[in-house]
Every structure is written in C-alpha cells, then in structure tokens.
Amino acid sequence: MxxxxxxxxxxxxxxxxxxxxxxxxxxxxxxxxxxxxxxxxxxxxxxxxxxxxxxxxxxxxxxxxxxxxxxxxxxxxxxxxxxxxxxxxxxxxxxxxxxxxxxxxxxxxxxxxxxxxxxxxxxxxxxxxxxxxxxxxxxxxxxxxxxxxxxxxxxxxxxxxxxxxxxxxxxxxxxxxxxLMEQTDLVHYLNWLNEQLRIPSNEYLQTVARCLQMLLRVSQYRQVFCDIDGIGTLANVLSGKVNYQIQYQLVFCLWCLSFDADIVARMKKYNLIPICADILCESEKEKVNRIVCAFFRHLLEKPADSQLTQESALAMVHCKVLKQVELLAQKKYDDIEHEDDLKYLVEVLSNSIHDLSSFDEYASELKAGRLEWSPVHKSERFWRENAIRLNERNYELLKILVRLLESSKDSLVLCVAAHDVGEYVRHYPRGKTVIEQLGAKELVMKMLSSEDPNVRYNALIAVQKIMVHNWEYLGKQIEEKQPAGGATGGGGSAAKPAASVNS
Incomplete structure (x- = not known):
C-alpha cells in the first residue's frame, strides 16, 4: 500500500x-x-x-x-x-x-x-x-x-x-x-551543506537551501556556520546566476544570521550589500524584495558600532538602494512589516547622506567596490586635502583599492582604481613605498597590457605618476598629445591616445 x-x-x-x-x-x-x-x-x-x-x-x-x-x-x-x-x-x-x-x-x-x-x-x-x-x-x-x-x-x-x-x-x-545537535556532528553536517551549495547546477539546491534555512533559525548554529566560511559561500552563490527562489532562500539565510550583532560585523568583509542591492534592483518578485529589505534593516539596526551602521548606510546609498526603496515604498502591500521596513530604510538612508563630506562619499564608493567617475576622483582639491587619509586605519582604503586592481573584471573600476593610485602617490610622495609594498605598483604595470585601451591609458598615467617627480610638467605634455574628444580621464568611451599606443 x-x-x-x-x-x-x-x-x-x-x-x-x-x-x-x-x-x-x-x-x-x-x-x-x-x-x-x-x-x-x-x-x-x-x-x-x-x-x-x-x-x-x-x-x-x-x-x-x-x-x-x-x-x-x-x-x-x-x-x-x-x-x-x-x-x-x-x-x-x-x-x-x-x-x-x-x-x-x-x-x-x-x-x-x-x-x-x-x-x-x-x-x-x-x-x-x-x-x-x-x-x-x-x-x-x-x-x-x-x-x-x-x-x-x-x-x-x-x-x-x-x-x-x-x-x-x-x-x-x-x-x-x-x-540540539552536538558540536562535532553539527560541524560535519554544515560543512556538507556548504559543499552542496558550491556544486555547479546542483538540481537539489532548493532542498540544500531549505535545510540551511531551518538550521540558521537556531541561534546556537549560526556562529558555527560563520566559522566554516558559510557566509562567503552564500555570497558566491548569490553573486552568480540563480533563480528568484534560491535568491529568496539564501537571503533568508543571511537575514537569520543578521539577528546576531557580532555576525553582522563579520559580514562586512563579504561585500554583501552590493550583491543584495543588485538583487533588490533587478528582482520583480515581492517576496525577494521583502527579504532583502528585511536583511538591510538588520544591517542598520543590529550593530552596536554606529560607525559600522553609517558605513553600511552609505554603501547602500551608493548601490542605489535608497532610490529603489523609495520606488517600492510608493506601492501598497498586504504585508505591514514590509511597509515598515521600507519606511525605515528610506528614513535612515536619507539621514545618512546629510552632512556627508566628500571623503565620506569617496570611502563609501570605494568600500562598495562600485568605482565610477564621480566628481571626487577628478577633484584636485579633494586629493590635495585627502590623499594622506588613505593611510588611516592601517591603510584600509588603500588596501581596498589594491584588492579592486587585483580582482575586478570591470574596466571602469580598473580605470578609476588606477587613477586613484596615481593621485595618491602624486599628492603623498611617501606613498610610493606604500603602494609598492602592497603590490599596487606591480598590478598597475600589468594593466599596461590590457586589451581595453582605456585601462591601458589610465594604467600608463598612473605608472608615470609613480615613476616621475615633476608630474605637472609631464602631465601637460601628455594632455597636449591626447586627441580631441579623448578625455579618457573622464571615464567615457574615449579612444586610446597616441601616447599609449606603444605602451
């Protein structure tokens, strides 16, 4: 039967x-x-x-x-x-x-x-x-x-x-x-789930995610999952191409984890805000938008460190979360808590940009990993006043720049990062030793052989700033050689100038 x-x-x-x-x-x-x-x-x-x-x-x-x-x-x-x-x-x-x-x-x-x-x-x-x-x-x-x-x-x-x-x-x-499950058995099982998440095109991925959703509701299991780099696995899967159901389930896992303030602090290094911001901006599913907003609210509410909250808020603003939640907040929902989350996000993110300094704006953009030709990059005054600040907190921002040079596949990000390294050493000459120790000089040199002409050009300018002392004189000569309409430093789709053809 x-x-x-x-x-x-x-x-x-x-x-x-x-x-x-x-x-x-x-x-x-x-x-x-x-x-x-x-x-x-x-x-x-x-x-x-x-x-x-x-x-x-x-x-x-x-x-x-x-x-x-x-x-x-x-x-x-x-x-x-x-x-x-x-x-x-x-x-x-x-x-x-x-x-x-x-x-x-x-x-x-x-x-x-x-x-x-x-x-x-x-x-x-x-x-x-x-x-x-x-x-x-x-x-x-x-x-x-x-x-x-x-x-x-x-x-x-x-x-x-x-x-x-x-x-x-x-x-x-x-x-x-x-x-509850004993520690040894729990580690064994969570490691197994972690491995299953990493399997490409796993046809049982929904089931794996479902098991993880259940486990991460139990507070005693969350720290163990973090200790085996589970957050990194969730970030990797979400940054790839997965359907909305998997997006929902894995962000749900992040949301469960974010009930613990110390885990929220550990999440900082995984670049989750840009990943989830992309999901929020691209998804048409209300359930996905709802869980992402709930997760973002935790990132702002849970930390005891107000600086971490401010950094998260600015990263969300830079990733266009504020614009998206403002659009979503105009709709009517049956879920009262979702409406409350949207109102909260709009209020907190709006307040976070009040009295925002140009350096705060730059730091936020850099930490989000979404570099673009915003005004601060091209501002002579900004670099003159703030270049040395890249040394703060054990060269935190400079190390992020180096990491972007090393790992980013985005040509625009590489162009802006190379430009910023050049401006750093131009306005802080002692920085040449620092960027060499961090490996930035070698990374910029490698970019000279990039297939993208804009990447080659900005790498060339950065290398010259690193190598020469009288940059102002050399810079004027390069600008004179650059063809009309080729203001590559502005980040557009400019043609590669003659000065970099043989680089």
Missing part, C-alpha cells in the same frame, strides 16, 4: 506548519503555494512518485532481511495510511518499535527504491508530528548510539534523492525536539 494519503494529510496541514515553522520575528517564508513548491522542487517532485511505490515486505521477510516484528509493524502502519488518528495511536503505543523498525531497515536494506521509500515515509511522519524526532533520539540514546550516523552514511550514496531526503531528515532532527 502506498503512502499517498499520508502525504496528502501532511500537505493539507503543511501550510499552517510552514507558517508556524517559518515565522521568525514576524516575517513568514511564503514558499509561494505549497502545490507550486512541490511541483517545482526536484526533491518534492520525486517524492510524490516515491510515495506511490509498492514495497513487497513479504519478500524481505522471507529473505530474512527484516525481522518479523519489523514486518508486522510496517504492514500495520501502511494499513492505517488513511486513518490518521489510528496511525497516531499506533506510533505512540509502539514508539520503540517505530524507531527500531526504521533504523533496522536503513541498516539492512540497500536497494535504492526501498531506501527512497523508507526515507520519504519517515520524512512525512516527522512532518506530520514534529515531536516524533524525540522518539528516535531517545531510542538511540538508550542504546548509547549516535542518532546521526545512519543518516550521515546516506549522504555519500550515489542516488541524489536518497542523499537529499536524508539531509532533510537530519535538518529536522537538528531543529526539532528537546535536544
């Missing part, structure tokens, strides 16, 4: 279950509609097929692969698939046999089809009643065995459905019940 009826019962109750399970300080994960989620999620689609499988338990009994007690329990359990109250009574009256049967089958049966069925049945039974995880935990504790081992061993099977269905069960065991 199949367990389609049990699945239907679990699904009918799963809307309220999801709302309860995913309500986290008022925000609800609305996986659109349960039916749509089941139809589009690879694991759920396969699970619907598995539930209709008929397993010949008699053959397993005759082959002595299962005990008579396990056989009787499974036959009786399946016979009650359409009678939830009687099934519940059976499981409560035979809790040890319940756990024993499932652990026994997972240990003794290797056939993929049967393992798929057993895992799917167990997942449905847990979904139907969350407290059932304690039945399994108590059973293994009494025998002084590790409750996670049978499922961890399944994470290395070749069958993707078995692997990810086992992972779902591990996540439920870790988050439900009276006891």
């Amino acid at each position: 199949s367990y389609t009826q049990l699945s239907q019962n679990a699904t009918e109750g799963s809307v309220s279950t999801l709302l309860r399970m995913d309500t986290f300080n008022g925000h609800i994960e609305d996986i659109d509609k349960i039916g749509m989620y089941a139809a589009t999620n690879q694991l759920q689609h396969r699970a619907n097929e598995v539930r209709n499988t008929r397993i010949n338990w008699q053959s397993y009994l005759q082959g002595q692969m299962i005990d008579p007690e396990d056989y009787d329990f499974m036959v009786k359990l399946e016979s009650l698939s359409a009678v939830p109250e009687q099934r519940k009574a059976l499981l409560e009256a035979n809790s040890d046999q319940f756990a024993r049967t499932f652990f026994s089958m997972l240990a003794k049966i290797s056939k993929d089809q049967t393992v798929q069925y057993v895992l799917t049945l167990l997942d449905d039974l847990l979904q139907e009643e969350k407290t059932r995880v304690d039945v399994f935990k108590r059973y293994m504790e009494q025998r002084k065995e590790n409750v996670w081992s049978p499922f961890f061993s399944l994470l290395h099977r070749q069958d993707g459905f078995i692997v990810n269905q086992a992972s779902r069960i591990v996540a439920k065991f870790a988050c439900w019940g009276s006891r």
